[in-house]
Amino acid sequence: MYRKRVPSVRQRHMSPVTLFLVLAFIAAAFATGYFANLYLALVLLAAAVLIASSLRMADVWRELVILRLGKLLSVRRAHLFPISPVADSVLAWLRTRYRDGRSMRILMRIAPRRRLAASACLLFGASLLAAYAGVSPQADERAPPRNAHASPDGGGWECSRGFREVEEACAPIRVPVNAYLDSFGNDWDCNRGYMKDDEGLDCKAVKVPANAHADNEGDFGTGWECDRGYREVGGHCTRVVVPANAYYSEFSFDRSWECDPGYRQEGETCLAMRAPAHGFLVGERDEWACDRGFMKRAASCVPVVVPANGYLDSDGNRWRCERGFRQEGASCVRLVVPAGGYIDYTGNGWTCAEGSHEHDGECGTGDQR
Numbered sequence: 001m002y003r004k005r006v007p008s009v010r011q012r013h014m015s016p017v018t019l020f021l022v023l024a025f026i027a028a029a030f031a032t033g034y035f036a037n038l039y040l041a042l043v044l045l046a047a048a049v050l051i052a053s054s055l056r057m058a059d060v061w062r063e064l065v066i067l068r069l070g071k072l073l074s075v076r077r078a079h080l081f082p083i084s085p086v087a088d089s090v091l092a093w094l095r096t097r098y099r100d101g102r103s104m105r106i107l108m109r110i111a112p113r114r115r116l117a118a119s120a121c122l123l124f125g126a127s128l129l130a131a132y133a134g135v136s137p138q139a140d141e142r143a144p145p146r147n148a149h150a151s152p153d154g155g156g157w158e159c160s161r162g163f164r165e166v167e168e169a170c171a172p173i174r175v176p177v178n179a180y181l182d183s184f185g186n187d188w189d190c191n192r193g194y195m196k197d198d199e200g201l202d203c204k205a206v207k208v209p210a211n212a213h214a215d216n217e218g219d220f221g222t223g224w225e226c227d228r229g230y231r232e233v234g235g236h237c238t239r240v241v242v243p244a245n246a247y248y249s250e251f252s253f254d255r256s257w258e259c260d261p262g263y264r265q266e267g268e269t270c271l272a273m274r275a276p277a278h279g280f281l282v283g284e285r286d287e288w289a290c291d292r293g294f295m296k297r298a299a300s301c302v303p304v305v306v307p308a309n310g311y312l313d314s315d316g317n318r319w320r321c322e323r324g325f326r327q328e329g330a331s332c333v334r335l336v337v338p339a340g341g342y343i344d345y346t347g348n349g350w351t352c353a354e355g356s357h358e359h360d361g362e363c364g365t366g367d368q369r
Contacts, residue, residue, distance in 0.1 A: 025045070025048035029041040176203055192214055206222070206223035211239075212226045213227060240257060277300070278290055304318065320348075340356050
Protein backbone atom coordinates (compact mmCIF):
# COMPACT_ATOMS: atom_id res chain seq x y z
CA MET A 1 0.00 0.00 0.00
CA TYR A 2 1.34 3.41 -1.01
CA ARG A 3 1.49 6.10 1.67
CA LYS A 4 1.78 9.71 0.74
CA ARG A 5 4.66 11.32 2.57
CA VAL A 6 3.81 14.44 4.56
CA PRO A 7 6.26 17.24 3.76
CA SER A 8 7.93 19.04 6.64
CA VAL A 9 8.73 22.67 7.37
CA ARG A 10 11.02 24.15 9.97
CA GLN A 11 10.03 27.06 12.12
CA ARG A 12 12.63 29.77 11.55
CA HIS A 13 12.78 31.28 15.01
CA MET A 14 11.11 31.43 18.41
CA SER A 15 8.23 33.77 18.99
CA PRO A 16 9.21 37.05 20.69
CA VAL A 17 7.32 36.09 23.85
CA THR A 18 9.07 32.71 24.08
CA LEU A 19 12.47 34.24 23.41
CA PHE A 20 11.96 36.89 26.10
CA LEU A 21 10.90 34.33 28.72
CA VAL A 22 13.82 32.01 27.88
CA LEU A 23 16.41 34.82 28.15
CA ALA A 24 14.85 36.10 31.38
CA PHE A 25 14.99 32.66 33.01
CA ILE A 26 18.61 32.11 31.84
CA ALA A 27 19.67 35.49 33.28
CA ALA A 28 17.89 34.72 36.55
CA ALA A 29 19.62 31.32 36.66
CA PHE A 30 23.09 32.83 36.35
CA ALA A 31 22.38 35.57 38.91
CA THR A 32 20.94 33.07 41.38
CA GLY A 33 23.84 30.65 40.87
CA TYR A 34 26.43 33.33 41.53
CA PHE A 35 24.83 35.20 44.44
CA ALA A 36 22.47 32.69 46.09
CA ASN A 37 22.15 28.97 45.35
CA LEU A 38 23.62 26.86 42.55
CA TYR A 39 20.89 24.22 42.69
CA LEU A 40 18.12 26.80 42.37
CA ALA A 41 19.98 28.14 39.35
CA LEU A 42 19.81 24.70 37.71
CA VAL A 43 16.04 24.64 38.36
CA LEU A 44 15.64 28.02 36.65
CA LEU A 45 17.77 26.85 33.73
CA ALA A 46 15.62 23.73 33.34
CA ALA A 47 12.52 25.98 33.35
CA ALA A 48 14.06 28.01 30.52
CA VAL A 49 14.61 24.83 28.49
CA LEU A 50 11.03 23.70 29.18
CA ILE A 51 9.64 27.03 28.00
CA ALA A 52 11.75 26.90 24.83
CA SER A 53 10.49 23.39 24.09
CA SER A 54 6.81 23.70 24.94
CA LEU A 55 5.64 27.24 24.20
CA ARG A 56 4.44 27.65 20.59
CA MET A 57 2.72 30.36 18.59
CA ALA A 58 0.47 29.76 15.57
CA ASP A 59 0.73 32.23 12.68
CA VAL A 60 -2.35 33.83 11.27
CA TRP A 61 -2.02 32.15 7.86
CA ARG A 62 -1.98 28.57 9.18
CA GLU A 63 -3.59 26.26 11.68
CA LEU A 64 -1.59 23.94 13.91
CA VAL A 65 -2.82 20.41 14.53
CA ILE A 66 -1.63 18.96 17.85
CA LEU A 67 -1.15 15.19 17.98
CA ARG A 68 -0.54 13.50 21.31
CA LEU A 69 0.90 10.00 20.94
CA GLY A 70 -0.41 9.96 17.34
CA LYS A 71 -3.98 10.92 18.22
CA LEU A 72 -5.66 14.23 17.45
CA LEU A 73 -5.61 16.49 20.50
CA SER A 74 -6.65 19.94 19.23
CA VAL A 75 -6.38 22.47 16.43
CA ARG A 76 -4.75 25.78 17.32
CA ARG A 77 -5.06 29.04 15.50
CA ALA A 78 -3.28 32.40 15.80
CA HIS A 79 -2.32 32.63 19.47
CA LEU A 80 0.27 31.39 22.00
CA PHE A 81 -0.22 27.92 23.47
CA PRO A 82 1.79 25.22 25.30
CA ILE A 83 2.47 21.63 24.25
CA SER A 84 4.12 18.62 25.81
CA PRO A 85 7.66 18.47 24.41
CA VAL A 86 7.78 14.66 24.83
CA ALA A 87 4.32 13.36 23.87
CA ASP A 88 3.06 15.98 21.41
CA SER A 89 3.87 16.57 17.74
CA VAL A 90 2.67 19.43 15.58
CA LEU A 91 1.23 19.43 12.03
CA ALA A 92 0.47 22.60 10.08
CA TRP A 93 -2.45 23.28 7.73
CA LEU A 94 -1.32 25.91 5.23
CA ARG A 95 -4.14 27.79 3.50
CA THR A 96 -3.64 28.16 -0.27
CA ARG A 97 -6.04 30.16 -2.48
CA TYR A 98 -6.02 29.99 -6.31
CA ARG A 99 -7.06 32.61 -8.84
CA ASP A 100 -10.40 30.93 -9.64
CA GLY A 101 -11.46 31.24 -5.99
CA ARG A 102 -10.76 27.68 -5.00
CA SER A 103 -8.76 27.09 -1.82
CA MET A 104 -7.09 24.08 -0.36
CA ARG A 105 -5.07 23.15 2.72
CA ILE A 106 -1.63 21.61 2.61
CA LEU A 107 -0.68 19.43 5.59
CA MET A 108 2.96 19.88 6.66
CA ARG A 109 4.90 18.52 9.65
CA ILE A 110 6.92 20.97 11.74
CA ALA A 111 10.35 19.51 12.31
CA PRO A 112 11.46 19.51 15.95
CA ARG A 113 14.24 22.05 15.55
CA ARG A 114 13.08 23.78 18.72
CA ARG A 115 13.72 20.65 20.75
CA LEU A 116 17.25 20.51 19.42
CA ALA A 117 17.70 24.19 20.22
CA ALA A 118 16.40 23.61 23.73
CA SER A 119 18.79 20.72 24.23
CA ALA A 120 21.68 22.82 22.99
CA CYS A 121 20.55 25.64 25.31
CA LEU A 122 20.49 23.26 28.29
CA LEU A 123 23.95 21.91 27.46
CA PHE A 124 25.37 25.39 26.98
CA GLY A 125 23.86 26.75 30.18
CA ALA A 126 24.94 23.76 32.26
CA SER A 127 28.48 24.10 30.89
CA LEU A 128 28.63 27.77 31.81
CA LEU A 129 27.27 27.11 35.29
CA ALA A 130 29.87 24.40 35.83
CA ALA A 131 32.61 26.67 34.47
CA TYR A 132 32.03 29.55 36.83
CA ALA A 133 31.07 27.32 39.75
CA GLY A 134 34.78 27.42 40.62
CA VAL A 135 34.59 31.18 41.16
CA SER A 136 31.21 31.12 42.85
CA PRO A 137 31.38 32.11 46.51
CA GLN A 138 29.72 28.86 47.54
CA ALA A 139 32.00 26.66 45.42
CA ASP A 140 35.05 28.42 46.84
CA GLU A 141 34.28 27.43 50.38
CA ARG A 142 36.80 25.05 51.86
CA ALA A 143 36.00 22.59 54.59
CA PRO A 144 37.53 24.07 57.76
CA PRO A 145 40.38 21.96 59.19
CA ARG A 146 40.62 20.77 62.75
CA ASN A 147 40.54 23.51 65.42
CA ALA A 148 38.95 25.94 62.94
CA HIS A 149 35.52 27.35 62.20
CA ALA A 150 33.76 29.09 59.34
CA SER A 151 34.67 32.73 59.02
CA PRO A 152 31.89 35.06 60.18
CA ASP A 153 32.57 37.19 57.11
CA GLY A 154 31.84 34.21 54.85
CA GLY A 155 33.90 32.68 52.07
CA GLY A 156 36.44 30.73 54.13
CA TRP A 157 37.51 29.69 57.59
CA GLU A 158 39.68 30.90 60.44
CA CYS A 159 41.48 29.20 63.28
CA SER A 160 39.95 29.02 66.73
CA ARG A 161 41.32 31.05 69.63
CA GLY A 162 44.71 29.72 70.69
CA PHE A 163 45.59 28.45 67.21
CA ARG A 164 47.19 30.06 64.15
CA GLU A 165 47.11 29.11 60.47
CA VAL A 166 50.18 27.16 59.29
CA GLU A 167 50.15 25.58 55.80
CA GLU A 168 46.36 25.19 55.45
CA ALA A 169 46.08 23.87 59.02
CA CYS A 170 45.62 25.30 62.52
CA ALA A 171 48.61 24.78 64.79
CA PRO A 172 48.44 25.48 68.57
CA ILE A 173 50.08 28.68 69.80
CA ARG A 174 52.85 28.10 72.32
CA VAL A 175 52.45 30.64 75.12
CA PRO A 176 55.70 30.89 77.13
CA VAL A 177 56.02 31.53 80.83
CA ASN A 178 55.07 35.06 81.97
CA ALA A 179 52.92 35.60 78.86
CA TYR A 180 49.25 35.47 77.83
CA LEU A 181 47.13 35.23 74.70
CA ASP A 182 46.33 38.60 73.21
CA SER A 183 42.79 39.88 72.65
CA PHE A 184 42.66 38.43 69.12
CA GLY A 185 43.66 34.97 70.30
CA ASN A 186 46.19 34.38 67.50
CA ASP A 187 49.36 35.65 69.24
CA TRP A 188 50.76 36.25 72.71
CA ASP A 189 52.14 39.16 74.73
CA CYS A 190 54.39 39.31 77.76
CA ASN A 191 53.13 40.26 81.20
CA ARG A 192 53.90 43.66 82.64
CA GLY A 193 57.55 43.77 83.69
CA TYR A 194 58.59 41.35 80.93
CA MET A 195 59.41 41.75 77.25
CA LYS A 196 60.04 39.40 74.34
CA ASP A 197 63.60 38.16 73.87
CA ASP A 198 65.57 38.76 70.68
CA GLU A 199 64.22 35.55 69.06
CA GLY A 200 60.64 36.39 70.03
CA LEU A 201 60.13 32.94 71.61
CA ASP A 202 60.17 33.69 75.36
CA CYS A 203 59.65 36.52 77.84
CA LYS A 204 62.59 37.95 79.71
CA ALA A 205 62.40 40.12 82.82
CA VAL A 206 62.82 43.85 82.30
CA LYS A 207 65.67 45.35 84.35
CA VAL A 208 64.26 48.61 85.65
CA PRO A 209 66.96 51.08 86.81
CA ALA A 210 66.60 53.40 89.77
CA ASN A 211 64.13 56.28 89.42
CA ALA A 212 62.27 54.44 86.64
CA HIS A 213 59.21 52.20 86.24
CA ALA A 214 58.05 49.49 83.84
CA ASP A 215 55.88 50.70 80.97
CA ASN A 216 53.19 48.92 78.97
CA GLU A 217 55.18 48.78 75.74
CA GLY A 218 57.04 45.55 76.40
CA ASP A 219 57.40 44.72 72.71
CA PHE A 220 59.09 48.03 71.92
CA GLY A 221 61.93 50.02 73.43
CA THR A 222 63.52 49.12 76.74
CA GLY A 223 60.35 48.17 78.63
CA TRP A 224 60.81 50.98 81.15
CA GLU A 225 60.74 54.76 81.35
CA CYS A 226 62.12 57.30 83.77
CA ASP A 227 60.02 58.86 86.50
CA ARG A 228 58.87 62.46 86.18
CA GLY A 229 61.78 64.82 86.84
CA TYR A 230 64.30 62.35 85.43
CA ARG A 231 65.56 61.60 81.90
CA GLU A 232 67.31 58.61 80.36
CA VAL A 233 71.07 58.97 79.85
CA GLY A 234 73.11 55.89 78.91
CA GLY A 235 70.57 53.38 80.27
CA HIS A 236 70.14 55.22 83.58
CA CYS A 237 67.76 57.87 84.88
CA THR A 238 69.40 61.12 85.93
CA ARG A 239 67.65 64.05 87.62
CA VAL A 240 66.69 66.96 85.41
CA VAL A 241 68.22 70.24 86.65
CA VAL A 242 65.69 72.98 85.93
CA PRO A 243 67.19 76.49 85.97
CA ALA A 244 65.50 79.56 87.39
CA ASN A 245 62.56 80.94 85.41
CA ALA A 246 61.99 77.53 83.75
CA TYR A 247 59.79 74.44 84.19
CA TYR A 248 60.09 70.70 83.60
CA SER A 249 58.85 69.50 80.19
CA GLU A 250 58.93 65.90 79.05
CA PHE A 251 58.38 67.05 75.46
CA SER A 252 61.77 68.75 75.30
CA PHE A 253 64.04 65.79 74.57
CA ASP A 254 67.35 67.64 74.53
CA ARG A 255 67.14 69.22 77.98
CA SER A 256 63.72 68.28 79.48
CA TRP A 257 62.88 71.86 80.47
CA GLU A 258 61.50 75.03 78.89
CA CYS A 259 61.81 78.68 79.81
CA ASP A 260 58.83 80.49 81.31
CA PRO A 261 56.85 82.90 79.13
CA GLY A 262 58.75 86.16 78.82
CA TYR A 263 62.12 84.41 79.04
CA ARG A 264 64.43 82.98 76.40
CA GLN A 265 67.00 80.19 76.60
CA GLU A 266 70.63 81.10 76.51
CA GLY A 267 72.85 78.09 77.28
CA GLU A 268 71.61 76.44 80.47
CA THR A 269 69.85 79.56 81.77
CA CYS A 270 66.70 81.56 81.03
CA LEU A 271 67.08 85.29 80.50
CA ALA A 272 64.21 87.76 80.78
CA MET A 273 62.87 89.04 77.50
CA ARG A 274 62.34 92.79 77.14
CA ALA A 275 60.53 94.20 74.16
CA PRO A 276 62.06 97.34 72.60
CA ALA A 277 60.31 100.68 72.47
CA HIS A 278 57.04 100.48 70.52
CA GLY A 279 57.16 96.67 70.88
CA PHE A 280 55.39 93.99 72.96
CA LEU A 281 55.87 90.33 73.93
CA VAL A 282 53.80 87.73 72.08
CA GLY A 283 53.14 84.02 72.63
CA GLU A 284 54.74 81.94 75.35
CA ARG A 285 58.32 82.02 74.09
CA ASP A 286 61.03 84.57 73.34
CA GLU A 287 59.05 86.48 70.72
CA TRP A 288 58.12 90.12 70.37
CA ALA A 289 56.35 92.22 67.79
CA CYS A 290 56.11 95.91 66.97
CA ASP A 291 53.10 98.15 67.42
CA ARG A 292 51.01 99.14 64.42
CA GLY A 293 52.88 101.72 62.36
CA PHE A 294 56.27 100.29 63.34
CA MET A 295 58.40 97.53 61.78
CA LYS A 296 61.20 95.27 63.07
CA ARG A 297 64.73 96.30 62.27
CA ALA A 298 67.48 94.42 64.15
CA ALA A 299 66.48 94.60 67.84
CA SER A 300 64.30 97.67 67.65
CA CYS A 301 61.01 98.95 66.20
CA VAL A 302 61.29 101.76 63.67
CA PRO A 303 58.35 103.76 62.33
CA VAL A 304 56.87 102.85 58.95
CA VAL A 305 57.11 105.82 56.59
CA VAL A 306 53.94 105.94 54.50
CA PRO A 307 54.28 108.02 51.32
CA ALA A 308 51.58 110.18 49.79
CA ASN A 309 48.73 108.15 48.26
CA GLY A 310 49.72 105.16 50.41
CA TYR A 311 48.29 103.42 53.50
CA LEU A 312 49.25 100.89 56.18
CA ASP A 313 48.28 97.29 55.35
CA SER A 314 46.26 95.05 57.66
CA ASP A 315 49.39 93.88 59.53
CA GLY A 316 50.33 97.47 60.29
CA ASN A 317 54.06 97.02 59.61
CA ARG A 318 54.07 97.64 55.84
CA TRP A 319 52.46 100.08 53.42
CA ARG A 320 50.68 99.81 50.09
CA CYS A 321 49.62 102.28 47.41
CA GLU A 322 46.04 103.39 46.92
CA ARG A 323 44.03 102.14 43.94
CA GLY A 324 45.17 103.88 40.78
CA PHE A 325 48.74 104.25 42.05
CA ARG A 326 51.76 101.97 41.85
CA GLN A 327 54.80 101.62 44.07
CA GLU A 328 58.01 103.07 42.74
CA GLY A 329 60.78 102.94 45.30
CA ALA A 330 59.54 104.61 48.48
CA SER A 331 56.71 106.55 46.83
CA CYS A 332 53.39 105.98 45.03
CA VAL A 333 53.05 107.31 41.46
CA ARG A 334 49.80 107.62 39.53
CA LEU A 335 49.00 104.92 36.98
CA VAL A 336 48.83 106.03 33.36
CA VAL A 337 46.19 103.78 31.75
CA PRO A 338 46.29 103.87 27.92
CA ALA A 339 43.23 103.84 25.68
CA GLY A 340 41.71 100.36 25.53
CA GLY A 341 43.03 99.43 28.99
CA TYR A 342 41.70 99.33 32.53
CA ILE A 343 42.95 99.01 36.11
CA ASP A 344 43.38 95.35 37.06
CA TYR A 345 42.11 93.53 40.16
CA THR A 346 45.11 94.57 42.30
CA GLY A 347 44.33 98.26 41.83
CA ASN A 348 48.05 98.95 41.32
CA GLY A 349 48.43 97.93 37.66
CA TRP A 350 46.56 97.92 34.36
CA THR A 351 45.76 95.44 31.60
CA CYS A 352 44.42 95.67 28.07
CA ALA A 353 40.80 94.91 27.24
CA GLU A 354 39.83 91.67 25.51
CA GLY A 355 40.84 91.62 21.86
CA SER A 356 43.92 93.82 22.30
CA HIS A 357 47.37 93.39 23.77
CA GLU A 358 50.03 95.57 25.38
CA HIS A 359 52.89 96.87 23.25
CA ASP A 360 55.26 99.69 24.32
CA GLY A 361 52.87 100.90 27.02
CA GLU A 362 49.88 101.01 24.66
CA CYS A 363 46.92 98.67 23.93
CA GLY A 364 46.47 97.67 20.30
CA THR A 365 44.96 94.92 18.16
CA GLY A 366 46.99 92.13 16.60
CA ASP A 367 47.04 93.65 13.07
CA GLN A 368 48.62 96.93 14.23
CA ARG A 369 52.34 97.39 13.73
